[in-house]
Amino acid sequence: MSLFQALDFNLSLKGILPSSTCRFVGGVLHLSADRLTLTFNPQAISLRGTRLLFRHITSIQTLRLSGYMVVRIVRALRSVRVPVSVDELSVDLNDKWRSDSEMSRVLSSLASLLRLWTVQCLNLTDCRMKSLSLILLLSQQSPVTLRLSKEILQMLAECVYEAQDEEMTSCFLQKVGRDLTPCALSWETLHYFLQRDISHVTVDLTETYMSFNIREILPFLNRIHFQQMSSTMMMCLMKEIYESRSSGFVSGLLSSVKNCINLQNRVLDSVHCAALRFILQHCTALTLNMLWTSIPEEELESILPLLSRVSCLRVDRVLLLRMLRCCSSSDVQQEASAVLLSALQHKLDFSCGSALDLTEDTPTQTLTPEDCRVMSTVIQRVYRDTHTLTQLNLHDCQINTAGIDQLFTFLHSVKLQCGKAMLLQFLSHVDDGKAECLSRALGEEVDLSQTHLDLQVCGGLALVLEHSEGLTELDLSQCHLTDQSLDVLLPNLHKAQNIDFSDNSIADAEAQKIYSIVSHNSNVKTVRLFKNRITSRDLFNRDPRFEIWFCQQTEIT
Secondary structure, three states, X not given: OXXXXXXXXXXXEOOEEOHHHHHHHHHHHOOOHHHOEEEEOOOEEXXXXXXXXXXXXXXXXXXXXXXXXXXXXXXXXXXXXXXXXXXXEEEEOOOOOOOHHHHHHHXXXXXXXXXXXXXXXXXXXXXXXXXXXXXXHHOOOOOOEEEEOHHHHHHHHHHHHHHOOHHHHHHHHHHOOOEOOOOOOOHHHHHHHHHOOOOOEEEEEOHHHHHOOHHHHHHHHHHEEEEEEOHHHHHHHHHHHHHHOOHHHHHHHHHHOOOEEEOOOOEOOHHHHHHHHHHHHOOOOEEEEEOOOEOOHHHHHHHHHHHHHEEXXXXXXXXXXXXXXXXXXXXXXXXXXXXXXXXXXXXXXOOOOOOOOOOOOOOOEEEOHHHHHHXXXXXXXXHHHHOOOEXXXXXXXXXXXXXHHHHHOOHHHEXXXXXXXXXXXXXXXXXXXXXXXXXXXXXXXXXXXXXXXOHHHHHHHHHHHHHOOOEEEEEXXXXXXXXXXXXXXXXXXXXXXXXXXXXXXXXXXXXXHHHHHHHOOOOOOXXXXXXXXXXXXXXXXXXXXXXXXXXXXXXXX
């Protein structure tokens, strides 16, 4: 076992293998063959040696064979009947088996091997052969799945279509797992497979299919799984379904795309918006992707209430603000506010990290006081009715002082994520009445590392710490803390469980004050004091909560 682990369970048997070697190797292989990837391509091996090698093996994870070894194994094991289960059998037919007679021989042996062994997947992606040569494998009764190269699968699909044989078609779809994703099929060929299979066929519906009449595919949507679908094709299908006024086609479309409608980066006109409304009216629990999607202003108001059918909505920052403005425009849209936040899973994300538009010159988003007022109206309206906190992500955003004051009005109803620059703005403007709301909004972690904390900010942070409950991490490393600013923080320092004061030039006097606070409060778990100017180490050595090292300073004379 340790040998196979050292080889990462990947073993290759090549060269000349005498029977004595095969007996020994076979005795070892069976110990871990079910986890092994075995490449078996010897230069020479006897039939007896082959039987000895596989005598004790009952299962193999992955077995790679040359065409020569396929023939050899079948000759050796046909009379012995050694039952072997193989998760994946990979066969390379490119090197020696090139003539038609040789190819026919190895394929016949491969068909026999599939009857002798239980093979879950037959991997022929490295083979180059005529598709007609594979017809023999389609007739196998074993439930083996074929894995073929894109070119071979394409040719085989066309061959099966031309044969128009019901049994061959059924075997073909079954053995390729009904996955025709790599194929660029004509509509006639795809239509043939869809008519003869009641299960789902997986295809890649890209613009290559736009040459045929889209309406022809609508009755078969419930039999198709789309590996991927462009937003352009999605819009075309939605438009055709809307014009047909058939709700049955809606369920077929949603089934084919796993309940996910992709309208990313599209410009919707009034007809497209009407089609979207029709889809939303006849669905539930839909995932709707509208990143960088443009919707006419006059259409937005009628779409918002229908988002109650959407379980997950993805929008960019521009469309998000437009939706929020529409919800806050009048009391008529009060219900739409709850619908929108529910579809967004109560997350308002204005950061560039989750949905960066590469067409923008800068990832920074400037939010005006009016934008903040709109957020306040919608969030507080929903919080008042449901008491559900909204996750507000303002990373990469810039807001002026008036906007910050507006945000303070609804901090009690959000979980706030923001950059350090904005956090400094909050701390600069917080007072005793606002500190509790800010503390709750910030949650369990406050990271101000690598920022300059002046007295005003430290005063605001002290107020936040005073009202905090359950603060686990307070990172004040590299904050240029002075003795005066540190004194402001000390009375409420015990509110944080883990505190990082690293790289702040803290000297012995202030370190003694920190120790005094920590030693009398069991809430504090860890205090990091790396890279400071502390020379007296006795107290800290006795308390395992302190993590510290001492830098020797050398005077240059």
